Structures are given as structure tokens and as C-alpha cells.
Amino acid sequence: HTRRCHFMPERTSGLGLATTAETVFSESISQGVWKLLDPMRQDDVTTVVRNDFGILQLAQTLYNKHGHDTTKYEYIRQKLRELARVLLILRTDSIYTIEEAVKPGNFLKVVKAVKKVSGFDEENQTYAAPSLALKIGHSLQKIADIIHCRALMTENEDLMKSTEAFKSLYTSKWCELVSHTALNTLSEKKFNKPLTLPFTQDVQLLHNHLQQAAKVAFDRLKEAASPQSYAELAKATLAQAIIFNRRRAGEVSKMRLKNFTERDTSPLHDDVSLGLTKFEKKLCEHFSRVEIRGKRGRKVAVLLTPDMVESLNLLVNNRMKCGVQDTNVFLFARPQCSSYYRGQDSLRLHAEKCGAKKPEYLRSTQLRKHVATLSQVLNLKDNELDQVADFLGHDIRVHRDHYRLPEATIQLAKISKLLLVMDKGCLGSIQG
DNA sequence: GCCGTACCCAGACTTGGCTG
DNA sequence: CAGCCAAGTCTGGGTACGGC
Numbered sequence: 001h002t003r004r005c006h007f008m009p010e011r012t013s014g015l016g017l018a019t020t021a022e023t024v025f026s027e028s029i030s031q032g033v034w035k036l037l038d039p040m041r042q043d044d045v046t047t048v049v050r051n052d053f054g055i056l057q058l059a060q061t062l063y064n065k066h067g068h069d070t071t072k073y074e075y076i077r078q079k080l081r082e083l084a085r086v087l088l089i090l091r092t093d094s095i096y097t098i099e100e101a102v103k104p105g106n107f108l109k110v111v112k113a114v115k116k117v118s119g120f121d122e123e124n125q126t127y128a129a130p131s132l133a134l135k136i137g138h139s140l141q142k143i144a145d146i147i148h149c150r151a152l153m154t155e156n157e158d159l160m161k162s163t164e165a166f167k168s169l170y171t172s173k174w175c176e177l178v179s180h181t182a183l184n185t186l187s188e189k190k191f192n193k194p195l196t197l198p199f200t201q202d203v204q205l206l207h208n209h210l211q212q213a214a215k216v217a218f219d220r221l222k223e224a225a226s227p228q229s230y231a232e233l234a235k236a237t238l239a240q241a242i243i244f245n246r247r248r249a250g251e252v253s254k255m256r257l258k259n260f261t262e263r264d265t266s267p268l269h270d271d272v273s274l275g276l277t278k279f280e281k282k283l284c285e286h287f288s289r290v291e292i293r294g295k296r297g298r299k300v301a302v303l304l305t306p307d308m309v310e311s312l313n314l315l316v317n318n319r320m321k322c323g324v325q326d327t328n329v330f331l332f333a334r335p336q337c338s339s340y341y342r343g344q345d346s347l348r349l350h351a352e353k354c355g356a357k358k359p360e361y362l363r364s365t366q367l368r369k370h371v372a373t374l375s376q377v378l379n380l381k382d383n384e385l386d387q388v389a390d391f392l393g394h395d396i397r398v399h400r401d402h403y404r405l406p407e408a409t410i411q412l413a414k415i416s417k418l419l420l421v422m423d424k425g426c427l428g429s430i431q432g
Numbered sequence: 433g434c435c436g437t438a439c440c441c442a443g444a445c446t447t448g449g450c451t452g
Numbered sequence: 453c454a455g456c457c458a459a460g461t462c463t464g465g466g467t468a469c470g471g472c
Contacts, residue, residue: 131460138442250446344447
């Protein structure tokens, strides 16, 4: 701990400055925040984060908002590092704290620093990292907000005026000086990026490969429970669940053990089943449904095939033997620590192994686009499209905006329609 | 003036690379 | 090879704008 955490020793160093800092800091920065900062790699940026009151206050507000969810810690740390990196540059220009940075008089210096940190090229008017510039802007505003609130509470008129001035500077000048160009760079980059839709053939290859890998791992785990065989089966099953559901990788990986064990096994409600075709009813009986909280807390369903359920049951029963901690709440838990296997990692791993022509296209977002394009090819009616979008966890509007794809793609996809019909034939056997 | 839409923004979340 | 870092993407909400 002491190796990484440079702040604590400083607090006890007995210097006058450090002592004042301690009293101020400990008043408003909670233990939880320090815990959040603790695992950060020890480098210049981290030192800045730990010693700048403004950044710490931002950390505190973010922690108050998200602290209950450990999967968000990473996100908070990233925000803090972004700000600290600008501050490092500002320090070469005689601005030493974030609080100073949001003083109206320093506005132009801040703009300069942000441009520098995100690699602005004066000549071509482009950014190397446009989204960084945008994100720092958001955070600076947040900082100004925090200070403004403090000014309101302490009835500090001068400070109030100062933060207000910064905010109006920001609203009218930031767009002109930073964000407009940054957005331009971003959309330019996107425009020039070739479309990477997976080939249906590759999808099938991956599917087959996963089924095999899962089976091998399943047998191995059944024979001898070890963290290795556990990991293999967990990763394979995770990847299966993701491609089967065309689900965002993160959503599935964060599934809780509780979600799985308490899944809804009750038979379909009569009224609901009335509206379904015989085929659809068969599907509902065949698959297990687990409901999880998806992006932005909306409820999404994950469907599991009987094979997957079997694998998962085996995994759950062997958690203890394979060194998974009691406190780990995730279904796809990593042994010996409190995190979970990341879906995109296992997907990438298996995509490489399965012998696909373009393994780099087999990513969860690409697969989602794949569905979107195919549904267009199949001429789904609007209400059916709604359901597809709903299942994928999108608003229909976004679905249209983001996933309507150019003509050439549709041509290409029509060829894959044939393969999809094959897929359908496969589903037909369940019906029979 | 009303409505649809095009664009902008903030912020949560994902992805892929890298490193210790 | 797990975990961190840096950059990008997605998405809901807002507002500006132009046709009617």
C-alpha cells in the first residue's frame, strides 16, 4: 500500500502545509474516495490527482453518485486522470491547481493546455484525441459547478461572481475555441473509417468453435475442478451468451450470480402466450430467460440455451473449489479477486482461435449491427423492428439513426440471407 | 406559431492496447 | 495475464432552424 499511495506519508510529514491540507481534505473527502484512489498506478498523474483539492472534490461528487457500484470505479478514476493531465500542462504555465484553472482570467491558458494535451494541430485544425478535449471540457464545467455551490453555501460573493463568469465564458467561447473543431475531427475520422460488418460465415464459424470449446471445458471441469478449467468454461460460456443474444458485452459480463439463480422459471402467463404463435411458444419453453439491468439501468433479458444453463450450473457449483471468493457477486467471477471476466476479451480470444476470415470484425457491437442490417434485408415491418430494437436495448430512433447502413452493405448482406435461412432451418427442428 | 428534424451536448459505458 | 489507461461510442435530452 505505501508503495503506491504517496499521499498518506505526506499527511503525516509534519510540515505546516501538509497539516492544513489534512484538515481541509479530511473534512470533505470520504474514506471511500481514498479507497477508490488507492489502486491507481503510481505516476505523475496519480500524484496530481491525490494532491489537488479540486480534483478530489470532483472525485467525491462522482463517488457520491456512483460509489455504491464498484464496476464504476474505473470510470471515475479515468475522469480524474484526464483532469490531472491538463493540470500537469497548466503547471508549466504557472497555474498550479484546478481551482485556479477555472478562474475567468485563466480561461485562455486553459484552452491552450487542453489543446496541447489532446494533440491539437494548428495547421490542419485537427485533434489527435478529439474526445479527450470534449471530456475535459465537461469535467471543467463540473468543477466550476462544485466551486460555485461552495460559494453559494459560504455566501462568498467574489467566488460566486468568478465561477459565474467562468461558466458564461465556457458556454459562449468553448464551442468556438475547442468543441466545434473537436467534433469535426471526430466525425471526419468516423467518415473515413471503413465499415466493418462481420461475415455471416465467420459468425457461424465462431458459433461452432465456441460450442466445441465449451464442451471440452465442460468435460474438463467435471473431471477435475481447477481454476484453469473453470476459467475456460466461464469464458466460453460468456462468449456464447453474448453472441447468442447479440448483447452488449459489458452487460452480460456484469450479470450477478443472484440474477442467474433467481431467474424467472415460472411458465408463461396465459394471456401473453395467447398472442404468440406455436413456434414462439416453443422458443419460450426452450430457452431460459435472465433479466438484468442493462445500460442506463434499463431492464433487458438475456436468453440462455439449455447447454449454457448446464454449463453455468456446473460453474456455480464449482465456484468454491476453484477459488472464487464468497464476496464476489458476479456470475462470471474471476477466481481470487472481486472482478468478473470481460466479455469483449473472451470474445476476442475465441474470434482469433476460430479461424474466421476477419476475426477483428467479430466484436459485440459489430454483431449488433449485423442483426440490424439483416433485419432490414428481411424487410421486417416497423413493429417487428421495434421489438428487435427493444431486445437489443435501443430506442427505435437510435436504431434507425445509427444502424441504417449504406446501399452497398445491403447488397452484401442479401447474399448472407441465404445463410440465415439455413439458420432458420435449424430453428425449425426445435419446432418439430 | 407549430412541428419535424438536424445538430449539439453531457455523461455513462465500451474497446483495445499496454504494462508491471 | 489481470488490471489499468487512453480513446472512442452510444444514448437521452436539449435547442436551433426551416418549411408549412
